[in-house]
Amino acid sequence: MWRKMIMREKVKLEKKLGEYLEDVWKCIRCGFCNSVCPTSTISRAFMASLTSRGRLILLQAYFSNILDKSLSDEKIQELMEYCFGCRRCMEVCPPGVRIPNLIWRVKQFNRERSYLRRTILIRYGSMLKLLSSVSSLSNLLLHSYIGKLLLEVVAEISRDVDFPTFYTSLEKWINKREKRQSHRGKLAYFIDVFTNYHEVDLGKKIVGLVENLGYVVVAPSQREAGTLLLEEGLIDEAYRIAKENTENLYSAIQDGARVLTSSPAA
Template structure:
């Protein structure tokens, strides 16, 4: 086992309410009876979840997480009713989990309800289903697009193509499609010959996710270089998408296949002393919480217990404050946004706390509002305006902050920040690389 063992932690992590609450549900049971989750009975209708919901704030037709969670389960138990189609308006930000004072597994209920609705009630030939399936499987699209990145970027950046995508598929033409890198992270990794540091004691397996591989390999490179600077052996197993966009679109069969492949490639490394590191907070949330909640696959519990966000891991196992005390960077001012999935893991202040005393850096937290894009939610034509309304508070705070460069750990939040303000966006790992490597 690595020297960087997980310290004892008696505080429940977000989504972890007790010893029995991480039991996976059977999403598509053979019987018609649905697993209602005992946690539904813990809801006493305080509406804290509804108050915290960014979608309910801007969408008068969305009934909110309390209805989508415990009330819908109770209705099914009494009347065997179908899942209400409003479940597809949930953005999967998971803020309701944080807000609930009684440990109701709201996001697990929402994920399961979306899966049942898509499986049983959605027309598989409808524009909505086809569009959602494409967005949910971005990794497949990105793998194809990255084969000819310059051509793909030219085609997807064409305004006529964007208008066709909106008319035919319902993918908004208001957003610029993210550019594919001319060299993926994995291509760079293979070209450099894999790990440059070997260690028996300090070992991590990098879960880079789709976006850092195909679109922003500079984030993955920064992660590798920073960890190697601290003496870690970094390995990069074969992997599939974490499943986050699949959960959000009710494509749970797709997510289960991806989870199985990731379990096969990562779980076996844990007994060899490797912990799992993600540079995207949605990826770490998926591996930590959603996998063990939804799927009964060998290895997922171990993966959940050994998964960390990258900077979180370094703050636990290394003295980053001392390392940065003698460091300096060129003068930079940042407007930092904490992603919802960072907040759900208790990581919302880590970048501000880490960099506020770094010589050359001014960093300002732009508030606790949701960015509004929520992965694929803000890419849907009918959700675009709502996503921008949700993000308006963040945009306003960014524009009034001293910095004109944004910072966040989430790639889709990064898209929304750039889209709403025009600012360049950095990942905290890139600043850490600049300071230490």
């Protein structure tokens, strides 16, 4: 019964991976990816399965019927979570294995079973905008024991997580300001989440700096970069957000602006 369930799971995952299934077998186990993977040194007691190559070998074992475990196994999910899509591995891989794209789809396969978590993460940007609009209440709730316990139960976010402080958004601050005259041109600021809601003072300093250089700064309608959604395997949702952001920024470019961002995720 257990083996039949795993076989059905494999068939579904093969369809989900599509062309990326070939990448599982492209891996020649050279280990070049490990030399640049940030998680290769994350454990004091080195474990090969925590590395970039280790995740590929695990998938090879899974599709070769050597690994008699479901991908929903807690330990396997944990190993996949160590990949956060930095793409360093793609720069050094001789056969060109698209490791992040592959891992995202494995995560996507697992996430489809957790509807509530998916719903919360898909609305992540909207939730941040709401929390920022009532920042004092949000900070009180997110730093309280009850608030952390509720998030752990509902969204599977550990109560040990320290949440950053919320402020009124930088986007709102920029759009409320009196428009300045520019002699060097206009910049459309793609802010992204952390600067927009948490490190607002940093964003204000960036705006002040480029204004002193003679530019005027505008903040087009925008959503988060979608990096978190990719890391969580919510690929379709991340692409929709990217399309929306691209269209809004393109409108600003057509209006004569150039794009400015301080987000490494962008």
